[in-house]
Amino acid sequence: MNESKGRSIPETVKGVPEPTLRRLPLYYRLLKQLRDSGRAGVSCTMIGTELKLDPTQIRKDIEVTGTVGRPKVGYDINELICAIERFLGWDNTVEAFLVGAGSLGEALMGYGGFTECGLQIVAAFDVDPTKCHRVMHGKHVRHVSKLPNLMRRMKVRFGIITVPAAEAQQAANLLVEGGVLAIWNFAPAKIQVPERVIVTNEDLYCSLAVLSQKMTRKLALSRSKGGSKP
Amino acid sequence: MNESKGRSIPETVKGVPEPTLRRLPLYYRLLKQLRDSGRAGVSCTMIGTELKLDPTQIRKDIEVTGTVGRPKVGYDINELICAIERFLGWDNTVEAFLVGAGSLGEALMGYGGFTECGLQIVAAFDVDPTKCHRVMHGKHVRHVSKLPNLMRRMKVRFGIITVPAAEAQQAANLLVEGGVLAIWNFAPAKIQVPERVIVTNEDLYCSLAVLSQKMTRKLALSRSKGGSKP
DNA sequence: CATAAATCGAGAATTATTTCTTTATATATA
DNA sequence: TATATATAAAGAAATAATTCTCGATTTATG
Numbered sequence: 001m002n003e004s005k006g007r008s009i010p011e012t013v014k015g016v017p018e019p020t021l022r023r024l025p026l027y028y029r030l031l032k033q034l035r036d037s038g039r040a041g042v043s044c045t046m047i048g049t050e051l052k053l054d055p056t057q058i059r060k061d062i063e064v065t066g067t068v069g070r071p072k073v074g075y076d077i078n079e080l081i082c083a084i085e086r087f088l089g090w091d092n093t094v095e096a097f098l099v100g101a102g103s104l105g106e107a108l109m110g111y112g113g114f115t116e117c118g119l120q121i122v123a124a125f126d127v128d129p130t131k132c133h134r135v136m137h138g139k140h141v142r143h144v145s146k147l148p149n150l151m152r153r154m155k156v157r158f159g160i161i162t163v164p165a166a167e168a169q170q171a172a173n174l175l176v177e178g179g180v181l182a183i184w185n186f187a188p189a190k191i192q193v194p195e196r197v198i199v200t201n202e203d204l205y206c207s208l209a210v211l212s213q214k215m216t217r218k219l220a221l222s223r224s225k226g227g228s229k230p
Numbered sequence: 231m232n233e234s235k236g237r238s239i240p241e242t243v244k245g246v247p248e249p250t251l252r253r254l255p256l257y258y259r260l261l262k263q264l265r266d267s268g269r270a271g272v273s274c275t276m277i278g279t280e281l282k283l284d285p286t287q288i289r290k291d292i293e294v295t296g297t298v299g300r301p302k303v304g305y306d307i308n309e310l311i312c313a314i315e316r317f318l319g320w321d322n323t324v325e326a327f328l329v330g331a332g333s334l335g336e337a338l339m340g341y342g343g344f345t346e347c348g349l350q351i352v353a354a355f356d357v358d359p360t361k362c363h364r365v366m367h368g369k370h371v372r373h374v375s376k377l378p379n380l381m382r383r384m385k386v387r388f389g390i391i392t393v394p395a396a397e398a399q400q401a402a403n404l405l406v407e408g409g410v411l412a413i414w415n416f417a418p419a420k421i422q423v424p425e426r427v428i429v430t431n432e433d434l435y436c437s438l439a440v441l442s443q444k445m446t447r448k449l450a451l452s453r454s455k456g457g458s459k460p
Numbered sequence: 461c462a463t464a465a466a467t468c469g470a471g472a473a474t475t476a477t478t479t480c481t482t483t484a485t486a487t488a489t490a
Numbered sequence: 491t492a493t494a495t496a497t498a499a500a501g502a503a504a505t506a507a508t509t510c511t512c513g514a515t516t517t518a519t520g
Contacts, residue, residue, distance in 0.1 A: 017477065021443050025435040029418070043497065051420065056479060059498065071485040071497045088439050089446030107334035113395075113418065117438055158445070165343075182445045184438065188259070188343065190281065198448065200441040204432070205255040208347055208414065209318050211430040213251050215388070215412045216319030218428065247507065273467060286509060289468070301468045301515040464519075473510070480503070490493080 020061045021088075026051055027058065028084045035077050043074030090117045095156045097178070099171040100163035101126040101141045104186060108162060109137040122156065125174075127167065144174055151178025158182050165189035250291045251318075256281055257288065258314045265307050273304030320347045325386045327408070329401040330393035331356040331371045334416060338392060339367040352386065355404075357397065374404055381408025388412050395419035 030050055034042055044062070048055040062075065065083040069075040085091040093115075098105050101124045108114075109121050124141045126132060132143045142150070150156075159175035161168055161183060168187035175183060182198040185191055188205050260280055264272055274292070278285040292305065295313040299305040315321040323345075328335050331354045338344075339351050354371045356362060362373045372380070380386075389405035391398055391413060398417035405413060412428040415421055418435050 015447075016443070018440055019477070021440045022436040025433065025439045026420075029435070045497075054479065055497090057477090060478085063499085069498050070487095071499085072487050072495075074497070087443065087446075089442045089449075094442070094445075102337065103333050103340055104337035107332065107337050110333055111434075113435070114438070117435065117442065119438065119442070181448070182441055184441055190256075198441060198444045200437055200444075202434070202437050203255065204341075205259070205343070205347065206252040207430055207432050208344070208349065209255045210248055210251045211412055211414055211428065212319045212324070212347065212349070213246070213317065214428045214430075215324075216317075217245075218411070219319075249507070275467070284509065285467090287507090290508085293469085299468055300517095302466045302517050304467070462520090464517100466515100466517085468513105468515080470513090471511085473508100475508070476506080478503100478505070481501085483498100483500085485498080486496090488493100488495080490491100 016064050020064060023053070023058075023061050024065070024084050024088060027061070028081065028088075031077050031081050031084075035081065040077055041074050042077050042080070043069075046074070085118075088117070093118045093120055094158050095120050095122045095154070096158035096160055096184075097122065097147065097151055097156050097175070098124040098139075098160040098162060099126075099144065099147070099174065100124075100161060100167075100187075101128075101131045101136060102162060102164075105160075105162035106136055108160060108186075109139055119158070121160065122154070123150070127163075144171075147174045148177040151175070151180070159184070161185045161187050161191070163187055246294050250294060253283070253288075253291055254295070254314050254318060257291070258311065258318075261307050261311050261314075265311065270307055271304050272307050272310070273299075276304070315348075318347070323348050323350055324388050325350050325352045325384070326388035326390055326414075327352065327377065327381055327386050327405070328354045328369075328390040328392060329356075329374065329377070329404065330354075330391060330397075330417075331358075331361045331366060332392060332394075335390075335392040336366055338390060338416075339369055349388070351390065352384070353380070357393075357400075374401070377404045378407040381405070381410070389414070391415045391417050391421070393417055 027047060030047060031042065044055040044058040047053070047058050062069070062080065065087040067075055067080050067083040082091070096119055098108060098121050105124055109124060114121070121139060124136060124139050125144045125147050126141055127144050129143060132141050134141050156178070157180060159180045159182070161171045163171045165187050168185065168189040168191050172183060172185070172191040172193055176193055176197060180197060183191070183193065184200055184202065186202045188203050191199065193199060257277060260277060261272065274285040274288040277283070277288050292310065295317040297305055297310050297313040312321070326349055328338060328351050335354055339354060344351070351369060354366060354369055355374045355377050356371055357374050359373060362371050364371050386408070387410060389410045389412070391401045393401045395417050398415065398419040398421050402413060402415070402421040402423055406423055406427060410427060413421070413423065414430055414432065416432045418433050421429065423429060
């Protein structure tokens, strides 16, 4: 008598702002910590203090998950955790294929935390035959030529690309051939896929740009203010 | 007679929007490709077509780098590349220490492309003694206890954290002790640092959230429209 | 040389996101 | 029971970012 009636998730007819989506995991992590430490309830004020974010913003973010709180009390931590999981789709296991068994691929396979988000890497693929036929963090590494068929047979719908930039498009093509639904692309290259395929790029250069520009700016400012040359 | 006169970079008195900063590397990469293919000039229209972005937005982004174009012609590719490099601080080499010599750390050290952005990882550190005293992609791996002193002696100001979440704060502390200016944090955990230190979090869970929510939404929609159960 | 087409640049309009304000409600305390 | 206080919720306002509009400029073409 909780999920069945009407809109458990507000249908998401109108897309949720991406900034909100990116903040939800931050709350999620904190909530789990709080729960482990024995708390049962939490207020936006508390989350805000902890994460240095505006409480109103947090309240609006939580709203999209469909969770309701009580004045003066806040939210039930368990309920909130479940709501975020449900909203993000982290309550169901999604199997994924990983293309590119280099060190980045290995790092992701070894990253135990993804299962918490329902993401399970079930196999890895590589073009390099010397990397194939071995087991990495409990997952078989196979040759990329096997990918499309295996993907269809196993009904895997999620792909992770961890190959060098130059090979990213080929990797994407294989995944598309296998009927992929969503791709998490770690290669610093844009990939062309059919419109129906959802892509998120994890482009390290974009993040680095933010950091290095801020650093550059800071250095420039400190130099012009308190620096040696006026 | 190009940089010396007046404001080569528009001083950046008022911070540049982060979305702009994150797009600049995309242009940068494309521009280098275009240059390699022999082109000398480029218009926002062309970049926009290539990257599927609005030309006006690109024009505004380019504006922050201080580059001026010519109507009907566009921008000089070389000039634009240099301006972006200068603006992001990618024209100067920045030396970095990496904390956490696991597979993610190894992946980053092996990632040749960072030198293009002026980022040079000069050494790695780990708490695990068995990982120390070896060479990884040409860089020495040392024990974390050596970090602060070495960092001050070598005047390294940039830190990269690739340790597990539970150890992130310790890693940050060491870097702060060493006088770090900016931290690129790959651990899925918030780190507490003095206000003067610039931090960029590369939190994979945040990106995954975007992707899995979109996927979940899509599946929900397709089920409610063309699915089996009405 | 006049005309057409492409494109920059500036600013207006729109849209998205965040922050502020107010109101209502639940709990604790006197 | 009455009062004070913390907080959610709803909506208004402010701010940030994107997209649109238009005038100016440069090159190409007849």
